[in-house]
Amino acid sequence: MSPRLDRERRATEPREPGQPLLRADLHGGQVARWARAGRLHPASREVIAALDPAVGQLLYWSCRDLDASVELDDVVQTLALAQLEAQAAAEPSLRLGAQRRLRRWVWRVRWGRGRQRRLAWDDARMQSLAGPDSGLAAAEEIVWDDVVRLLGWRDGVLVWLWAVEEWSLSELSAWRAVSKQHIWRRVRRGLARLRAALAADHGPRR
Amino acid sequence: MSAGSPLRSGLRAMPVAEGPGPEEVVAVATDLAQAAAQLVAAADALVTAPPEARPTLRATLYRWQTVLALGARRLAQVGAGRQDRAPA
Numbered sequence: 001m002s003p004r005l006d007r008e009r010r011a012t013e014p015r016e017p018g019q020p021l022l023r024a025d026l027h028g029g030q031v032a033r034w035a036r037a038g039r040l041h042p043a044s045r046e047v048i049a050a051l052d053p054a055v056g057q058l059l060y061w062s063c064r065d066l067d068a069s070v071e072l073d074d075v076v077q078t079l080a081l082a083q084l085e086a087q088a089a090a091e092p093s094l095r096l097g098a099q100r101r102l103r104r105w106v107w108r109v110r111w112g113r114g115r116q117r118r119l120a121w122d123d124a125r126m127q128s129l130a131g132p133d134s135g136l137a138a139a140e141e142i143v144w145d146d147v148v149r150l151l152g153w154r155d156g157v158l159v160w161l162w163a164v165e166e167w168s169l170s171e172l173s174a175w176r177a178v179s180k181q182h183i184w185r186r187v188r189r190g191l192a193r194l195r196a197a198l199a200a201d202h203g204p205r206r
Numbered sequence: 207m208s209a210g211s212p213l214r215s216g217l218r219a220m221p222v223a224e225g226p227g228p229e230e231v232v233a234v235a236t237d238l239a240q241a242a243a244q245l246v247a248a249a250d251a252l253v254t255a256p257p258e259a260r261p262t263l264r265a266t267l268y269r270w271q272t273v274l275a276l277g278a279r280r281l282a283q284v285g286a287g288r289q290d291r292a293p294a
Contacts, residue, residue, distance in 0.1 A: 148280050152226065153234050157276055165272055175240075 030060050034072055044076040054095040055083045062102055078105045142194070150197055151190045158183060159190035226284045234284075238277040245270040 031048055034040045048056055059079055063072065082101035083094065091097030114121045148156035158176075161167040162183075169180040169187075176183065245267060252263040 144276060144279060145283060148276075148283065153230050153237075153277075153280055156280075157237070157273070160276060161273070165269070167269070 039072050040076070041073050044073045047076050047080050051080060051083060052094055052098075055079065055086075055098045058095070058099055058102055062106055075102075075106075078102060142198075147190075147194065151193060155186050155190040155193075158186050159194070162187050163191070226280075226287065231281070231284060234277045234280050238274060238281075241270045241273040241277070245274065 031040065031045060035042075035045055048059065051059075056079075059075065062079070063075055079098065079102055082098040082105070085101055086094050086097030089097060115123060144156075144160060147160055150156070151159060158172060161172060162169070167175075169183050172183045172187075173180045248263055248266045248270060252260060252267065255263050
Protein backbone atom coordinates (compact mmCIF):
# COMPACT_ATOMS: atom_id res chain seq x y z
CA MET A 1 0.00 0.00 0.00
CA SER A 2 1.32 3.46 -0.87
CA PRO A 3 2.20 5.80 2.03
CA ARG A 4 -0.57 8.18 0.96
CA LEU A 5 -3.21 5.44 0.85
CA ASP A 6 -1.98 4.16 4.20
CA ARG A 7 -2.29 7.66 5.73
CA GLU A 8 -5.82 8.00 4.38
CA ARG A 9 -6.79 4.57 5.68
CA ARG A 10 -5.41 5.35 9.15
CA ALA A 11 -7.13 8.72 9.14
CA THR A 12 -10.55 7.15 8.63
CA GLU A 13 -10.17 4.42 11.22
CA PRO A 14 -12.06 5.13 14.43
CA ARG A 15 -9.96 5.30 17.57
CA GLU A 16 -10.57 5.01 21.27
CA PRO A 17 -10.88 8.38 23.07
CA GLY A 18 -7.51 9.50 24.32
CA GLN A 19 -5.51 7.89 21.55
CA PRO A 20 -3.07 10.34 20.01
CA LEU A 21 -4.26 12.46 17.13
CA LEU A 22 -2.30 11.52 14.04
CA ARG A 23 -1.07 14.23 11.76
CA ALA A 24 -2.93 12.51 8.94
CA ASP A 25 -6.17 12.77 10.90
CA LEU A 26 -6.53 16.41 10.05
CA HIS A 27 -7.12 15.78 6.39
CA GLY A 28 -3.73 15.33 4.87
CA GLY A 29 -1.68 17.15 7.44
CA GLN A 30 -3.48 20.47 7.12
CA VAL A 31 -2.27 21.45 10.58
CA ALA A 32 1.34 20.87 9.56
CA ARG A 33 0.80 22.97 6.44
CA TRP A 34 -0.71 25.81 8.48
CA ALA A 35 2.24 25.62 10.88
CA ARG A 36 4.75 25.70 8.04
CA ALA A 37 2.95 28.75 6.63
CA GLY A 38 3.33 30.49 10.00
CA ARG A 39 -0.42 30.54 10.64
CA LEU A 40 -0.34 28.41 13.80
CA HIS A 41 1.56 29.07 17.02
CA PRO A 42 3.44 26.00 18.34
CA ALA A 43 1.25 26.13 21.46
CA SER A 44 -1.83 25.77 19.27
CA ARG A 45 -0.38 22.60 17.78
CA GLU A 46 -0.06 21.20 21.30
CA VAL A 47 -3.67 22.15 22.01
CA ILE A 48 -4.78 20.40 18.82
CA ALA A 49 -2.88 17.26 19.79
CA ALA A 50 -4.67 17.26 23.16
CA LEU A 51 -8.13 17.51 21.63
CA ASP A 52 -10.42 14.53 21.36
CA PRO A 53 -9.81 13.14 17.83
CA ALA A 54 -13.45 13.55 16.80
CA VAL A 55 -13.43 17.17 17.98
CA GLY A 56 -10.04 17.82 16.37
CA GLN A 57 -11.56 17.00 12.99
CA LEU A 58 -13.85 20.02 13.39
CA LEU A 59 -10.92 22.39 13.06
CA TYR A 60 -10.40 21.67 9.40
CA TRP A 61 -14.09 21.84 8.55
CA SER A 62 -14.68 24.99 10.57
CA CYS A 63 -11.84 26.83 8.92
CA ARG A 64 -12.97 25.92 5.43
CA ASP A 65 -15.72 28.52 5.47
CA LEU A 66 -13.72 31.27 7.14
CA ASP A 67 -11.61 33.55 5.00
CA ALA A 68 -7.83 33.47 5.07
CA SER A 69 -7.53 36.49 7.35
CA VAL A 70 -9.00 34.66 10.33
CA GLU A 71 -6.60 33.92 13.19
CA LEU A 72 -6.36 30.14 13.33
CA ASP A 73 -4.99 30.30 16.87
CA ASP A 74 -8.31 31.86 17.90
CA VAL A 75 -10.21 29.04 16.23
CA VAL A 76 -8.08 26.45 18.04
CA GLN A 77 -8.67 28.13 21.41
CA THR A 78 -12.39 28.35 20.73
CA LEU A 79 -12.51 24.72 19.70
CA ALA A 80 -10.71 23.66 22.88
CA LEU A 81 -13.14 25.74 24.92
CA ALA A 82 -16.08 24.22 23.03
CA GLN A 83 -14.82 20.74 23.89
CA LEU A 84 -14.46 21.63 27.58
CA GLU A 85 -17.96 23.12 27.65
CA ALA A 86 -19.44 20.08 25.90
CA GLN A 87 -17.66 17.77 28.37
CA ALA A 88 -18.87 19.82 31.33
CA ALA A 89 -22.43 19.75 29.99
CA ALA A 90 -22.15 15.94 29.61
CA GLU A 91 -23.48 16.15 26.06
CA PRO A 92 -24.54 12.76 24.65
CA SER A 93 -22.22 13.36 21.70
CA LEU A 94 -19.04 15.26 22.49
CA ARG A 95 -18.40 16.04 18.84
CA LEU A 96 -21.89 17.38 18.17
CA GLY A 97 -21.85 19.44 21.37
CA ALA A 98 -18.50 20.98 20.53
CA GLN A 99 -19.55 21.51 16.92
CA ARG A 100 -22.67 23.42 17.97
CA ARG A 101 -20.65 25.73 20.21
CA LEU A 102 -17.93 26.27 17.63
CA ARG A 103 -20.46 26.96 14.89
CA ARG A 104 -22.06 29.68 16.97
CA TRP A 105 -18.71 31.37 17.35
CA VAL A 106 -18.00 31.07 13.62
CA TRP A 107 -21.48 32.39 12.92
CA ARG A 108 -20.90 35.46 15.10
CA VAL A 109 -17.57 36.12 13.38
CA ARG A 110 -19.15 35.79 9.96
CA TRP A 111 -22.07 37.99 10.98
CA GLY A 112 -19.77 40.72 12.25
CA ARG A 113 -17.60 40.63 9.16
CA GLY A 114 -20.58 40.49 6.84
CA ARG A 115 -22.19 43.48 8.46
CA GLN A 116 -18.94 45.40 8.20
CA ARG A 117 -17.87 44.43 4.70
CA ARG A 118 -20.79 43.37 2.54
CA LEU A 119 -22.97 45.88 0.76
CA ALA A 120 -26.13 43.79 0.51
CA TRP A 121 -26.03 42.44 4.06
CA ASP A 122 -29.55 41.94 5.39
CA ASP A 123 -29.28 42.24 9.13
CA ALA A 124 -32.97 41.55 9.73
CA ARG A 125 -32.78 38.29 7.80
CA MET A 126 -29.67 37.23 9.71
CA GLN A 127 -31.48 38.04 12.94
CA SER A 128 -34.41 35.88 11.90
CA LEU A 129 -32.08 32.96 11.17
CA ALA A 130 -30.27 33.32 14.48
CA GLY A 131 -32.00 32.50 17.72
CA PRO A 132 -32.06 34.67 20.81
CA ASP A 133 -28.68 33.27 21.82
CA SER A 134 -27.16 34.11 18.41
CA GLY A 135 -27.12 30.44 17.49
CA LEU A 136 -28.20 29.14 14.13
CA ALA A 137 -31.56 28.34 15.58
CA ALA A 138 -33.45 27.30 12.47
CA ALA A 139 -30.81 24.92 11.17
CA GLU A 140 -29.95 23.55 14.61
CA GLU A 141 -33.54 22.74 15.42
CA ILE A 142 -34.06 20.51 12.42
CA VAL A 143 -34.41 17.03 13.82
CA TRP A 144 -34.67 13.63 12.21
CA ASP A 145 -38.47 13.77 12.28
CA ASP A 146 -38.41 16.96 10.19
CA VAL A 147 -35.87 15.63 7.71
CA VAL A 148 -37.70 12.37 7.10
CA ARG A 149 -41.11 14.04 6.97
CA LEU A 150 -39.93 16.48 4.31
CA LEU A 151 -37.71 14.15 2.28
CA GLY A 152 -39.19 10.71 2.92
CA TRP A 153 -37.18 7.71 4.08
CA ARG A 154 -35.03 7.07 1.01
CA ASP A 155 -33.57 10.56 0.64
CA GLY A 156 -33.95 11.51 4.30
CA VAL A 157 -31.83 8.68 5.63
CA LEU A 158 -29.10 9.38 3.06
CA VAL A 159 -28.99 13.07 3.99
CA TRP A 160 -28.97 12.29 7.70
CA LEU A 161 -26.28 9.61 7.53
CA TRP A 162 -24.11 11.80 5.29
CA ALA A 163 -24.57 15.16 7.02
CA VAL A 164 -25.00 14.18 10.66
CA GLU A 165 -23.52 10.71 11.11
CA GLU A 166 -20.65 11.43 8.70
CA TRP A 167 -20.99 8.33 6.57
CA SER A 168 -18.87 8.72 3.46
CA LEU A 169 -20.33 8.51 -0.03
CA SER A 170 -18.44 5.23 -0.45
CA GLU A 171 -20.11 3.76 2.63
CA LEU A 172 -23.55 4.90 1.53
CA SER A 173 -22.88 3.61 -1.95
CA ALA A 174 -21.88 0.19 -0.60
CA TRP A 175 -24.96 0.06 1.65
CA ARG A 176 -27.39 0.94 -1.11
CA ALA A 177 -25.48 -0.92 -3.85
CA VAL A 178 -25.60 2.06 -6.21
CA SER A 179 -22.90 4.39 -7.50
CA LYS A 180 -21.42 7.21 -5.41
CA GLN A 181 -22.60 9.63 -8.07
CA HIS A 182 -26.18 8.41 -7.61
CA ILE A 183 -25.91 8.81 -3.84
CA TRP A 184 -24.43 12.30 -4.20
CA ARG A 185 -27.26 13.37 -6.52
CA ARG A 186 -29.85 12.23 -3.98
CA VAL A 187 -28.04 13.89 -1.07
CA ARG A 188 -27.77 17.16 -2.98
CA ARG A 189 -31.42 16.97 -3.98
CA GLY A 190 -32.40 16.38 -0.36
CA LEU A 191 -30.25 19.25 0.91
CA ALA A 192 -31.73 21.57 -1.73
CA ARG A 193 -35.24 20.66 -0.60
CA LEU A 194 -34.32 21.27 3.03
CA ARG A 195 -32.81 24.66 2.16
CA ALA A 196 -35.92 25.57 0.19
CA ALA A 197 -38.13 24.60 3.14
CA LEU A 198 -36.01 26.67 5.52
CA ALA A 199 -36.07 29.65 3.16
CA ALA A 200 -39.85 29.41 2.80
CA ASP A 201 -40.16 29.14 6.57
CA HIS A 202 -38.29 32.39 7.02
CA GLY A 203 -40.07 34.35 4.30
CA PRO A 204 -38.83 35.75 1.01
CA ARG A 205 -35.43 37.41 0.96
CA ARG A 206 -35.66 41.15 0.72
CA MET B 207 -29.19 19.37 12.80
CA SER B 208 -29.76 17.59 16.04
CA ALA B 209 -31.30 14.29 17.02
CA GLY B 210 -34.30 15.27 19.07
CA SER B 211 -34.67 18.83 20.35
CA PRO B 212 -38.03 20.55 19.85
CA LEU B 213 -38.45 22.70 16.76
CA ARG B 214 -39.42 26.31 17.32
CA SER B 215 -39.70 27.24 13.65
CA GLY B 216 -42.69 26.51 11.47
CA LEU B 217 -40.86 23.88 9.46
CA ARG B 218 -42.74 21.07 11.14
CA ALA B 219 -46.04 22.58 10.13
CA MET B 220 -45.08 22.82 6.46
CA PRO B 221 -47.10 20.60 4.13
CA VAL B 222 -45.24 17.85 2.27
CA ALA B 223 -46.08 16.85 -1.28
CA GLU B 224 -47.07 13.29 -0.40
CA GLY B 225 -47.45 11.42 2.85
CA PRO B 226 -45.71 8.12 3.55
CA GLY B 227 -47.28 5.32 1.54
CA PRO B 228 -46.95 1.54 1.72
CA GLU B 229 -43.89 1.71 -0.58
CA GLU B 230 -42.05 3.78 1.99
CA VAL B 231 -42.94 1.38 4.79
CA VAL B 232 -41.60 -1.47 2.65
CA ALA B 233 -38.39 0.50 1.97
CA VAL B 234 -37.90 1.20 5.68
CA ALA B 235 -38.57 -2.42 6.59
CA THR B 236 -36.13 -3.65 3.92
CA ASP B 237 -33.39 -1.33 5.16
CA LEU B 238 -34.06 -2.28 8.78
CA ALA B 239 -33.84 -5.98 7.99
CA GLN B 240 -30.52 -5.41 6.23
CA ALA B 241 -29.21 -3.23 9.08
CA ALA B 242 -30.24 -5.85 11.64
CA ALA B 243 -28.37 -8.54 9.71
CA GLN B 244 -25.28 -6.33 9.54
CA LEU B 245 -25.58 -5.58 13.26
CA VAL B 246 -25.70 -9.28 14.12
CA ALA B 247 -22.68 -9.96 11.90
CA ALA B 248 -20.70 -7.15 13.53
CA ALA B 249 -21.70 -8.28 17.03
CA ASP B 250 -20.63 -11.86 16.25
CA ALA B 251 -17.30 -10.61 14.91
CA LEU B 252 -16.78 -8.44 17.99
CA VAL B 253 -17.06 -11.41 20.35
CA THR B 254 -14.01 -13.12 18.89
CA ALA B 255 -12.13 -10.08 17.58
CA PRO B 256 -8.61 -9.26 18.82
CA PRO B 257 -8.41 -6.06 20.93
CA GLU B 258 -6.94 -3.96 18.12
CA ALA B 259 -9.92 -4.71 15.85
CA ARG B 260 -12.57 -3.90 18.45
CA PRO B 261 -12.79 -0.10 18.05
CA THR B 262 -13.56 -0.50 14.35
CA LEU B 263 -16.17 -3.16 15.05
CA ARG B 264 -17.75 -1.10 17.83
CA ALA B 265 -17.99 1.84 15.41
CA THR B 266 -19.64 -0.47 12.87
CA LEU B 267 -22.09 -1.66 15.50
CA TYR B 268 -22.96 1.92 16.36
CA ARG B 269 -23.56 2.75 12.69
CA TRP B 270 -26.09 -0.04 12.21
CA GLN B 271 -27.73 0.79 15.54
CA THR B 272 -28.17 4.31 14.20
CA VAL B 273 -29.91 3.07 11.06
CA LEU B 274 -32.18 0.87 13.18
CA ALA B 275 -33.04 3.78 15.47
CA LEU B 276 -33.81 6.09 12.54
CA GLY B 277 -35.98 3.46 10.86
CA ALA B 278 -37.84 2.65 14.06
CA ARG B 279 -38.51 6.34 14.59
CA ARG B 280 -39.84 6.69 11.04
CA LEU B 281 -42.15 3.69 11.43
CA ALA B 282 -43.46 5.15 14.69
CA GLN B 283 -44.03 8.47 12.91
CA VAL B 284 -45.92 6.76 10.08
CA GLY B 285 -47.99 4.76 12.56
CA ALA B 286 -48.90 7.87 14.53
CA GLY B 287 -49.89 9.66 11.31
CA ARG B 288 -52.20 6.79 10.32
CA GLN B 289 -53.86 6.81 13.74
CA ASP B 290 -54.45 10.55 13.41
CA ARG B 291 -56.08 10.04 10.02
CA ALA B 292 -58.20 7.04 11.09
CA PRO B 293 -61.94 7.77 11.44
CA ALA B 294 -63.17 7.99 15.00
